[in-house]
Amino acid sequence: MKRLLMALLLVLCTLARPAHAISAAQVVDIFGRTVNSYGVKLVDWQGYLANPYVELTVRPPQDAVFPVTVDLKAEGTSRLMMDLPSQLTATGATKTLTFANASESRLFRLAIHSKRGPGNDEQYTLRLNIRDNAGATFAQSMPIRVQQDEKTAIQPTIPIVFDYRYDTITGYFNNAAFRTAAEEAVKDWFRFFELTPYDTVASGAESNHLPGNDWQNTVNVTNNQAYNGMYVFFRGIQTPYSTGYPAGNGTYHKHNGVQDPGPIHRSTAMIFEYDEAGKQLFTSLADEDWWRTDIAGPVLDVHGLVMHEYGHAVAFHSDWAGMRTYVSTSGANDQEVIGYHGSAVPLDSSYHIPGTQPYWDRLSGQSGGWNHMFPTRRWMLTKLALLVAENAGWKVNKNLTPFLAPSIVTTSLPAPVAGQPYSQTLTARGGVPFYDWRVTSGALPAGLTLDRFTGVISGTPTAASGTFTVELRDYDRRSTPVTRTFTFGGGSPNLALSATPACSYTSAWESCAAINTGGDPAGSNIPGANQGTRWGTWPQSGQQWAELTWPSAQSVNRADVYFFDDEQGIDMPASWKLQYWNGSAYADIPGGYPLAKNQYNTVAFSPVSTTRLRVVLNSTGSSSVGLLEVSVRGGT
Structure with missing residues (x-):
């Protein structure tokens, strides 16, 4: 009897545990790299903006009994999210993948919601819990590194005046948290614009209008203080909808008495409507709370709604002349939007970017509407929305890391x-x-x-x-x-530093001497404040050149060239080449000549002995060309 009981116990124990072990799943990125050991890297861009996602492929363990289930959890912060279907939680995002056989693989996307203001880099954890059809399990994890690009807070470069005098129907803006959330949503647009203060608008000189509770009655208003930035009228109403709009009064911002291109309206209005029983107004700006909002549910996020609706005031409205043109052409003439998105992006009849998948922001998978690749919570600004908004006349600051x-x-x-x-x-x-x-x-x-x-x-x-x-x-x-x-090989020095520069033509405000300072430019479009540290040929076009001359012959075998491109008339060349002085004439140096912005373009060649090296640039059409730096190395 005792032997029988022991045998029965052995059988039960055998049935209770898996008959085999399984190995780890493989997680592979778009470059074919297995990331199991290194993990994943995300970025939190400068500004309060929808961040890009990374796409990963999961391949199930080949020694498993199928079907296999892999439960994913990105944990450590509520800001982590995965593409739908998935869930958000206070500690991270969860998603389940299933595999019918060993040859299947599954994609998932991972992103992080933006963190307001500056911060340090972060590290979280991606966990995979695997279970096969025979009950075998395997747990694995890898780091999620988050690069925080905003190390110093970015702020609007023009003052913004908020006027609450006419919030007399609902008094929403009497609530300090409500007011702060709404103001931050407006500022979030202007944090991305590269602006300088305008000519002062005198008190009482700017007219606008506000609606009554039914949008039938009009209240005419004016500014009660002088300003030289943007003036925003806020008003809360009960019905029937929220929106924003610019002042269509025929007066526009100026600099030194000259009307800005665009033209740029001098004031805007933001109308906030909320009269829904059982719905809670959410005013928190704590980024760990963002997931608690629900655009279509019982929790209405003040920041997200104002960000979206104020977009109509600041750009997405027919009162902006440039946006009317954009709509009439379905965006076909905006080459920057097409270059980013891959195709033209039209606006619908209410001046929205369509909310369907083909028009989601390409890198973040989000939109300022109801549908996203990820769970829809707080509406966020996107890179695509800002590029379209430039058609209203704003200049986006392309020195910020998202651009x-x-x-x-x-x-x-x-x-x-x-x-x-x-x-x-x-x-x-x-x-x-x-x-x-x-x-x-x-x-x-x-x-x-x-x-x-x-x-x-x-x-x-x-x-x-x-x-x-x-x-x-x-x-x-x-x-x-x-x-x-x-x-x-010998640590060859930069020979350009000892050369004398000369140029075919130099704009009066630029400098030929800028080309061989030994500097390391931050990008091809350096700001105007750096004039004198760049060489440009505006308004001259066609073939231009810059050359370096040494007092004695040098053996050179490499040049690194950094192009100047301000996107305002000085552009990348159509082509370029190097020439060396052979004692009686310039001779071309054969080689591959790359054309890339925001980096040095390197040409390595067989050594030549010369006293002069020339960079020859051929412009595109009527554009001008320029250089920020030329480095020359030697060798035998």
């Missing part, structure tokens, strides 16, 4: 020493920075390797010389990869 093209910041590397440990990190900026680094031509010295995720070149080299080209890809499929060539 920077990817570029390799590192311009040179110290030479390694054979037999000694070496470690240097390549750095980049712009784009969507879950970067992929690769050596695409030449080779690192034997013993050194390049980490695809971090850009770290490390190891103990057995040789100390070599030339190699590094390619950088960012996590935006529409981005063009950028490259830079590095040469090890």
Whole structure:
């Protein structure tokens, strides 16, 4: 009997535990990299803006008994979210993937809701809990790194005056939290605009109108103080809808007495409607609370609604002349929007970007409407919405990180020493920075390797010389990869520093001497305040040149050229080349000539001995051209 009971117990224990073990799932990114060990990198861009997502592919364990279920949880903050179907929680986002067989794979997208204001980089955790049809389980995790781009708070560059005198129907704006949420939503638009204060508008000089409770009665209003930025009238009503609009009074902002292009309206109105039984007004700006809102449910987010409706006041309205033109052409003439989105983006009859999937912001998967790739909570500004808004006459600050093209910041590397440990990190900026680094031509010295995720070149080299080209890809499929060539071998100096520059033509406010200062430009479109540190040829077009002259012959084998492109008449050249002085004439240097903004463009060539090196640029059409910096290296 005892033996029988023991045998029965053994059978029950066997039935209670899986007959086998299973291994980890593989998580792969768009570059084919397995990220199980390194993890995932997200970015929280400057400004309160919908952030880009990363797309990942899960491949189930091949030793599992199918079907297999993988429960995903991105945990550590409520700001994490995954594409639908998924759930938001106070501690993160959850999603379930199922696999019928070993050959299947499943995509999911991961993003993080924007954090208001500056902050430090963050790290959270992505967990995968796997269970197969035989009851076997496996738990795995990997880090989620979040790069916080806003290290210093960005603020509107013009003053904004809020007028609450006419909030006499509902008194919504008497609530301090309500008022703060509404004001921040308005400021969030202007934080992205590159503006300077306008001519002062005298008190009582700006007329506008506000609706009565039924939108039938009109209240004529004027500003009660002088201002030189944007004046915003706020009013709460009970029916029938919220909206915003500019003052269609025929007067527009000026600078030094000259009307700004656009033209730019001098005041706007924001009308907030709310009269729904059982619905709660949500006024918190705490980013850990954002997930508690519900646009279509019982919790109405004040910030999100004002951000959306004030968009009609600041741009998306027929009173803006540029937006009328944009609508009449279905956006077909806005090449920047087309370049970003991949196609023209029309507006519907009420001046909204359509809420259907083809018109979601391409990088964030979100829109200022009801439907998103992710759970719909707080309406957020998107990069797409800001690019469309420029048609109203605003200038978006393209020096903010959401608008920077990817570029390799590192311009040179110290030479390694054979037999000694070496470690240097390549750095980049712009784009969507879950970067992929690769050596695409030449080779690192034997013993050194390049980490695809971090850009770290490390190891103990057995040789100390070599030339190699590094390619950088960012996590935006529409981005063009950028490259830079590095040469090890004696640590050759920048020969341009000892040369005398000369240029074919220089605008009066620019400088030919800017081309060989040894600087490292932050981008091709450096602000006007940096005039004198750039060479430009406006208004001249056609072929232009800049050259460097040395007092004695130099052996040169590489040049790095950084183009100036202010998007206002000075543009990237259609083509360019290098020429060297052979003693009696200039001769072309054969080679591949890359054309990329926001980075050095490198040409390596067989050494030539010369006293002069010329950069020849051919402009596009009537555009002018320019340079920010030229670096020259030598070798034999």
